[in-house]
Structure formats: C-alpha cells, structure tokens
Amino acid sequence: MDLELSEDQALLAATTRRFLDAESPTTAVRALEHDPRGFDPTVWRKGAELGWTSLLVAEADGGGSVSGRGVCDLALVAEEFGRSVAPGPLLPVNVVAEAISRSAGERLRAEVLPGLLDGTAIAAWAGPMPVTADVDGDRTVLTGRIPIVEAAAQADHVLVTFVDRDGTTGQALLPTTTDGMTITPLGGLDLVRRFASIDLDGVAVAPDQRVGDDASADDAIERQVQVAAVLQCAEVAGAIDQVFTMTVEYLGDRYSMGRPLASYQALKHRLAEHKLTVETCHAITTAAARAVADRTDEAADLASVAQTWLGTHATELVQDCIQLHGGIGVTWEHDLHLYLRRVTVDRATHGTPEDHADRIADLLLGAAS
Amino acid sequence: MSTDDLEPVEDFRERARVWLAANMPPNIDAYFDRTDERRTVEDQLQRRLWDGGFAGICFPADYGGLGLTPAHQVAFNGEVVPYDMPYSLNVPTLGILAATLVDFGSHEQKARHLPAILRGEERWVQFLSEPSGGSDLAGVRTRADRDGDVFILNGSKIWSSGAYAAQFSMCLARTNWDVPKHRGLTMFLLPIHHPGVTVEQIRQVDGSMEFCQEFFDDVEIPVENVIGEVDDGWTVATRLLVHERMAVGGGSQYTSGRSVGHGGGGGDDNDLIDLLRARGLAGDTDARRLLAESHARRLVARHLVERVTGGLRSGALPAPAGSLMKLFTATNQARRVEIALTLAGPEAVVWPADAEGATEIAAGIGRATLGRQGIALGGGSNEIQRNIISERVLGLPREAAADRDVPYKDVRHGSR
Incomplete structure (x- = not known):
C-alpha cells in the first residue's frame, strides 16, 4: 500500500477491507467455484455503494474520487481485492466506466453509466487488440475474434476495439446481446474470475455506440491499458502482501526440532528477500498509480515496468511461500492456492511480463523493425 | 522557530x-x-x-x-x-x-x-570495521584506555574510504572489557593526521586506492573528544549506520544532489542503448528484453528508495527498514551488471588498445564486474542486511550468539 495516504484514502481502504472480510471471506470465494457468474451480485451492489465503480467517473456523471487521484484511490480497492482474493469484475467495469465518462456520447452516458455505477450492470473490456472493421459510409461492421475477455459472459455491455482497412482505430460499446456476437465461456485457473471468448460476425455498430473518435482512439486505448496495469498490479501487490504475512506468522508458530521455523537463518534470509520483493512491488505499483493518475510523461513506462516486475516476481514469491509452508501448502484446504491461482492468472492476462518488456523496449529504442 | x-x-x-x-x-x-x-x-x-x-x-x-x-x-x-x-x-x-x-x-x-x-x-570518515572481522561490528578490539584527561588508543581499522584525504574521523573503540560487547564501546572524534596514526592505502581489484587501513600506536585522545557518552558508543554507531543507509540510498536530508554510491536508480540507460545499437542488437528480442529489465530495475530501485525514505521519515517504517534499500541496491546492481555483461559480449573482456565509443562502454562494463561485489560488502554485507531485516523489521527470533551477556574479555575471537 502507498505509505502516504490521506485520511479519506485510509478510510476507503479500511472500509473496503472490513467489508470484504465480512462479506467475502475465502469460504465465500470457495463457495462460488461452480457459480457461473463467479461473484455475488448483492455483494457487488453493496461494494458499488462503497465507491468500487465510481472512482474514475467524473462527478458530473455521478462519480468522484476521494483524493483527486481516482486511479490511486481505486488501486487501494484493488489491493484489498488481492488481499482477500475477492471475486467481482473490478478491473473491466472501472476501465469501461472511465472510458464512457471520458468520451462517450450523451446516450451511452445516460443509459449505461448509472447501471455500472450502482452495480446493477456489468461491463467487459475487450482490450487493446482490435477486430476488423468494414466501413461503408455511416455503417461500420465488425468481424473477428477476441480470445480472452474477463467477465464477458456475465456482462451487459462490452467495449470493443476495432481497426478499419485504412488502419484507423476506434472503440464501440456494444450490448452483449447484439446480433452476430457469440460469447463462449472458458475454463481457467482462478476459482471465481471468469473469462470468455467473443466472436464477432458482421456486427453492426451505430454511430451513437462509438466511444471517442478516430483522432483520440489511440490515446484512449493506451490510457485503458495503463489503468488496467495499475489495477492488476495493485491486486497482485495486495495478494502477495497477504501471502507473505501468512507465511511469517506460520513460520513463527510452527516448531521443528524444538525451535520455531522462523529461527532458522536459512529461512529468515529467504523471508528477508521476500519482504524486499513485497516492498519493491508496492513501491513500483504506487509510482505507476500516481503517474497514471496524474498522466505524466512516465505513465506508460511505469505502468509496464510495474507489470514486468510484479508479473515476474509475484508468482515466484507465492510459490516459495508455499514451499515454506510445507505439505499443507499444496492442499486444497489451505487458502494459499487461491492466491497462487490469482497471481498466476494476473501474470498471463492484460499482457505478460514479456509483452510489457517489449513495450518498454519500444519506448527506449523505438519499435523493433 | x-x-x-x-x-x-x-x-x-x-x-x-x-x-x-x-x-x-x-x-x-x-x-x-x-x-x-x-x-x-x-x-x-x-x-x-x-x-x-x-x-x-x-x-x-x-x-x-x-x-x-x-x-x-x-x-x-x-x-x-x-x-x-x-x-x-x-x-x-x-x-x-x-x-x-x-x-x-x-x-x-x-x-x-x-x-x-x-x-x-x-572531510570526515568513519573508523568502524577492523581487520579481525567486519560483520561483527560490535566486536571491535581497538582499545582506548583512560589515562587521566586522555584516552590512549591502540589497534587498527580498515575499509575506510578516502581516509588518506580526510581530516577527521569517528572512531569506535573498546573502553570497557568487563561488560558484554555492546556495552563497552565508546565513539571518539579523532583527527586523522595526528601523532601515532598511520594511514595506508589499499589497492582494489579495479586499481583504485580509495580504501585505507589505519594503525594506532598509543594515540592520545582528549576526554572532550568522546562523542555521546563513554561506554555508550554503540548507540552512536547504530545511529551512524542509520544515516549511512539513508545517505547511500539517496534519501538523506543532509546531502545535496546525487551521492556517490547512490542506490536510487540515478543515471539513464543510454550506455546500454548505444551498445545495443553498435552491436546490431537493437532488433533482437532477447537483447531488447534484457535492456527493458535493466531499465525496469533502475526505476524500481528509485521508487523503493522513495518509498522507504518517506516511510522512515513519517514513521510508517522502523529505522532498520533502511536495510531494505541497502540490500536491494546491492542485489539489483549485481543483476544489472550481469545484464550489461551479457549485452556487451566479448568486448567486455578483450578490447582494442584505443577503445572508444561502444568498445569503451563494453570495456567499462567488464571492469565493473570486477568490483561488483563491493557494494554487497561495504556498509554491512548482504548477509548482515538480511539478518537486520528478518530480526528487526520482521521481528523474527535473533540468531544464537556465544558472546551475548558475556564480559568481552572472555569472548573468543579471531581464527583458531
């Protein structure tokens, strides 16, 4: 967690933590394993009342941050999600809500935003990879496949990126019931985070379904990538912080050969290194959140640096904490696997560490020819 | 005010x-x-x-x-x-x-x-480590014996950077052998160019002569040169080390501009970028990802320093958390040197006699590998930092120590 929180931010984090502890303990997470939705809509609506869906939305649209830096505020919520491996479409709903608030027309703002804000509607974000658009006058028709989209099968709307034959990119918010759109639920490692593929076969886009215009699309998509990176990293930072805390406690309580495991120097030194990893993960995530919130020149760089850093180190940390727990660590009964599932899924979605390393290299060297 | x-x-x-x-x-x-x-x-x-x-x-x-x-x-x-x-x-x-x-x-x-x-x-330096062992800092054996208004100093200190060019030092010496080791130390303000003090420079692997060893032969130190209290030098030394971690990390409030040994991820990636281009690797995926990792590590170091120094200042983190910066600076730098060595190729170890531009950068990387572990040893080794983090940040059980609560005169020392 950011060590320099305002009182309001500290309150938001504490309130979210108390709420998740009460409403979404890991027993509740486990109980949702076979639930097709993967989250409890009642809990999600109550969370929306706490601000989970409104922090990136303009006040004029019914949203508002607590600190003036909505991305930093929302990162605190995401961190609490990681700490309790909470279910719920936090990342896609917020990325899409911000995009609508920032650049959609009146109709979408009036018809879609209120539902996202009060938690009664869900939006999915199809990400930066475009499907193909055929443009004929006012008529835009989309064709293509988006292989992995979080919460697509649970969503009412999906924000899709497309590129036309001239290379012009754009985005549209489509109902998930649109003719020609097929959503196929997928299996996956996380017990409650649901993904689906989306196939578009001649899906017509009306002008008032467009979000933003041709000129601003690339910047808007880059912004979405950065916000997604911050939220994902914050979730991972919260998850590994919790795993590390559990491990320190366990090694202090557990005796072997007459002394606590935590008294063996070989294990103490590993915990020291893991503490350092937890702190570096918090540090770079906080830096990325601030840069993305303030839209500084370093935002793209720091967002991808955070993704490479957490993606590379978080899974290793959790795996070694499992090792430090011994046999109990690889049982279904222990909660460690819930965290391992979450950080492993996060590592491979919204860009792998390698994808983000390539983005960094592009910034430093220009695109590879 | x-x-x-x-x-x-x-x-x-x-x-x-x-x-x-x-x-x-x-x-x-x-x-x-x-x-x-x-x-x-x-x-x-x-x-x-x-x-x-x-x-x-x-x-x-x-x-x-x-x-x-x-x-x-x-x-x-x-x-x-x-x-x-x-x-x-x-x-x-x-x-x-x-x-x-x-x-x-x-x-x-x-x-x-x-x-x-x-x-x-x-210019000032600290005289802490001794030839008999650096990590057991409280086990110093340089002695200062009271004689009226003066202490008489005998012994030797080592690994003091730039002592030959400094005028004053803080010198940690044992003033009481009848109490356990932490309780019999005193910190002295010691002029370096002073009768009985001999300074010798030590040649490092990279050819530099910064490190010194000092020898003290019946050096007279006035009582008013005690810093803090007699036999309470460990308190002073501990605070000195806190300042050291802050300063080396780049978070000291007492320094202006970049510090030498600064772990805060200063500088830029331009040398590696020049090297990549010169070696025709600017389009090579493996090389690009190594460059990205080196860059990422630089930024992570900078923001870790920012986080820890801020946390130390506000009290959100305990003083020993400064060891997080020290340990990361050392291990991170080791990895960055390895990345640079990989990217530099053979010219890091064999170079043209008139090396310049990219070949000079590569040669510099090769030379940097020789002293790579220096930062992992100086100012408290990585192993000591891991002890500090685990015991004094995480609160894990202390290591067993054969010299705890034993009068220091009865403690075994040196090699058998």
Whole structure:
C-alpha cells in the first residue's frame, strides 16, 4: 500500500477491507467455484455503494474520487481485492466506466453509466487488440475474434476495439446481446474470475455506440491499458502482501526440532528477500498509480515496468511461500492456492511480463523493425 | 522557530534556481572522479554553496546550517541536477558523519566542526570495521584506555574510504572489557593526521586506492573528544549506520544532489542503448528484453528508495527498514551488471588498445564486474542486511550468539 495516504484514502481502504472480510471471506470465494457468474451480485451492489465503480467517473456523471487521484484511490480497492482474493469484475467495469465518462456520447452516458455505477450492470473490456472493421459510409461492421475477455459472459455491455482497412482505430460499446456476437465461456485457473471468448460476425455498430473518435482512439486505448496495469498490479501487490504475512506468522508458530521455523537463518534470509520483493512491488505499483493518475510523461513506462516486475516476481514469491509452508501448502484446504491461482492468472492476462518488456523496449529504442 | 515562519518551499526553490544558474558550473558527470584535483574543486564548490547561503539546508541554524526542512532539501535536489556539485562530500562527510555529529556531538564539537564542514574545509570518515572481522561490528578490539584527561588508543581499522584525504574521523573503540560487547564501546572524534596514526592505502581489484587501513600506536585522545557518552558508543554507531543507509540510498536530508554510491536508480540507460545499437542488437528480442529489465530495475530501485525514505521519515517504517534499500541496491546492481555483461559480449573482456565509443562502454562494463561485489560488502554485507531485516523489521527470533551477556574479555575471537 502507498505509505502516504490521506485520511479519506485510509478510510476507503479500511472500509473496503472490513467489508470484504465480512462479506467475502475465502469460504465465500470457495463457495462460488461452480457459480457461473463467479461473484455475488448483492455483494457487488453493496461494494458499488462503497465507491468500487465510481472512482474514475467524473462527478458530473455521478462519480468522484476521494483524493483527486481516482486511479490511486481505486488501486487501494484493488489491493484489498488481492488481499482477500475477492471475486467481482473490478478491473473491466472501472476501465469501461472511465472510458464512457471520458468520451462517450450523451446516450451511452445516460443509459449505461448509472447501471455500472450502482452495480446493477456489468461491463467487459475487450482490450487493446482490435477486430476488423468494414466501413461503408455511416455503417461500420465488425468481424473477428477476441480470445480472452474477463467477465464477458456475465456482462451487459462490452467495449470493443476495432481497426478499419485504412488502419484507423476506434472503440464501440456494444450490448452483449447484439446480433452476430457469440460469447463462449472458458475454463481457467482462478476459482471465481471468469473469462470468455467473443466472436464477432458482421456486427453492426451505430454511430451513437462509438466511444471517442478516430483522432483520440489511440490515446484512449493506451490510457485503458495503463489503468488496467495499475489495477492488476495493485491486486497482485495486495495478494502477495497477504501471502507473505501468512507465511511469517506460520513460520513463527510452527516448531521443528524444538525451535520455531522462523529461527532458522536459512529461512529468515529467504523471508528477508521476500519482504524486499513485497516492498519493491508496492513501491513500483504506487509510482505507476500516481503517474497514471496524474498522466505524466512516465505513465506508460511505469505502468509496464510495474507489470514486468510484479508479473515476474509475484508468482515466484507465492510459490516459495508455499514451499515454506510445507505439505499443507499444496492442499486444497489451505487458502494459499487461491492466491497462487490469482497471481498466476494476473501474470498471463492484460499482457505478460514479456509483452510489457517489449513495450518498454519500444519506448527506449523505438519499435523493433 | 516554528515551521510556519520558514521560507515557503516554492519560494526557496525559485531562489535556488536563480542562484544556481548564476553561480554553479554545469554538470560534467564527475561522480566517480577521485583525484586530488577533483577533491579540491569539490571543496571549492562546497565553499561556493556556503557563500551563497545554500549549504547545510537541514543542518541546525545555530551551527552554520539553514535550519530548513527535508521538503526544502528535496526541492533543492530537484534544481541541482544540471550543475556540478561536491558529490563526494555527500557520503560520508555530510550524510553520515556530520549527520551523526548533529545527533550526538557536544555543543563545542558541533560549533567547531559543523560550520567548517559546511564551508568545505573538513572531510570526515568513519573508523568502524577492523581487520579481525567486519560483520561483527560490535566486536571491535581497538582499545582506548583512560589515562587521566586522555584516552590512549591502540589497534587498527580498515575499509575506510578516502581516509588518506580526510581530516577527521569517528572512531569506535573498546573502553570497557568487563561488560558484554555492546556495552563497552565508546565513539571518539579523532583527527586523522595526528601523532601515532598511520594511514595506508589499499589497492582494489579495479586499481583504485580509495580504501585505507589505519594503525594506532598509543594515540592520545582528549576526554572532550568522546562523542555521546563513554561506554555508550554503540548507540552512536547504530545511529551512524542509520544515516549511512539513508545517505547511500539517496534519501538523506543532509546531502545535496546525487551521492556517490547512490542506490536510487540515478543515471539513464543510454550506455546500454548505444551498445545495443553498435552491436546490431537493437532488433533482437532477447537483447531488447534484457535492456527493458535493466531499465525496469533502475526505476524500481528509485521508487523503493522513495518509498522507504518517506516511510522512515513519517514513521510508517522502523529505522532498520533502511536495510531494505541497502540490500536491494546491492542485489539489483549485481543483476544489472550481469545484464550489461551479457549485452556487451566479448568486448567486455578483450578490447582494442584505443577503445572508444561502444568498445569503451563494453570495456567499462567488464571492469565493473570486477568490483561488483563491493557494494554487497561495504556498509554491512548482504548477509548482515538480511539478518537486520528478518530480526528487526520482521521481528523474527535473533540468531544464537556465544558472546551475548558475556564480559568481552572472555569472548573468543579471531581464527583458531
């Protein structure tokens, strides 16, 4: 967690933590394993009342941050999600809500935003990879496949990126019931985070379904990538912080050969290194959140640096904490696997560490020819 | 004076910006220049800061400082980047020894030395480690025996950087052998060019001669040169080490501009980028990802320092958390040197006699590998930092120690 929180931010984090502890303990997470939705809509609506869906939305649209830096505020919520491996479409709903608030027309703002804000509607974000658009006058028709989209099968709307034959990119918010759109639920490692593929076969886009215009699309998509990176990293930072805390406690309580495991120097030194990893993960995530919130020149760089850093180190940390727990660590009964599932899924979605390393290299060297 | 009466930070920043532009020469990247000529230039730069009223921003006003806040120092640091600065005075003189003197010096010690330090007239070093072992710092065997108004110092210290070019030191010596090791130490203010003190330079693997060993033969130290209390030197040494971790991490409120040994991810990636291009690897996926990792590590280091120094200042983190910066600086730097070595290829180990440009960069990387472990040893080894983090940040059980609660005269030492 950011060590320099305002009182309001500290309150938001504490309130979210108390709420998740009460409403979404890991027993509740486990109980949702076979639930097709993967989250409890009642809990999600109550969370929306706490601000989970409104922090990136303009006040004029019914949203508002607590600190003036909505991305930093929302990162605190995401961190609490990681700490309790909470279910719920936090990342896609917020990325899409911000995009609508920032650049959609009146109709979408009036018809879609209120539902996202009060938690009664869900939006999915199809990400930066475009499907193909055929443009004929006012008529835009989309064709293509988006292989992995979080919460697509649970969503009412999906924000899709497309590129036309001239290379012009754009985005549209489509109902998930649109003719020609097929959503196929997928299996996956996380017990409650649901993904689906989306196939578009001649899906017509009306002008008032467009979000933003041709000129601003690339910047808007880059912004979405950065916000997604911050939220994902914050979730991972919260998850590994919790795993590390559990491990320190366990090694202090557990005796072997007459002394606590935590008294063996070989294990103490590993915990020291893991503490350092937890702190570096918090540090770079906080830096990325601030840069993305303030839209500084370093935002793209720091967002991808955070993704490479957490993606590379978080899974290793959790795996070694499992090792430090011994046999109990690889049982279904222990909660460690819930965290391992979450950080492993996060590592491979919204860009792998390698994808983000390539983005960094592009910034430093220009695109590879 | 309450904080409300101080010059507002933004006013100070503006005033500093104007003054720096008019008075300080441009930055010439002389961070690692250790020649006598450079030292003289830096002493003069420090004098210029003093004359301009910008020396010792957070030092007490009663002792020549400006008595301002860390926020003023941070603002100043933001403005000095384009200018040449007395970098080598930051560590150890200002950030470690002068800072410790502020905390523990007597009025007379502070009045005599702090203004002189801020004028660029005194360089200081710490005499802590000894030839018999560096990690067991409290196990020092250099002895100081009371004889009336003086202590008589005998023994030897080692690994003191730049002692041959400094005038004063803080020297940790044992004054009481009948109590356990931490309780019989005293910190002394010791002039280096003083009868009975011999300084020898040690040649390092990279050819540099910065490290020194000192020998003390019946050196007389007046009682008024005790820093803090007699037999309470461990308290002073512990604080000195806290200042060291802050200063080396780049988070000291007592230093202006970049510090040598700075772990804060300063500099840029330009050398590696030039190297990649020169070797035709700018389009190579593996090479690009290694460059990205090196860059990422630089930024992570910078933001870890920011987080930890902020947390230490606000009290969100305990003082031993400074070891997080020290350990990361060392392990991160090791990995970055390895990345550079990979990217440099054979020219890192064999180079043209007239190496320049990319071949000189590659040769520099090769030479840097030789001293790579230096930063993992100096100022407390990685292993000691891991002990500190696990025991004093995480609160795990202490290591068993055969010398705990035993009079130090009865403790076995050295090699069998």
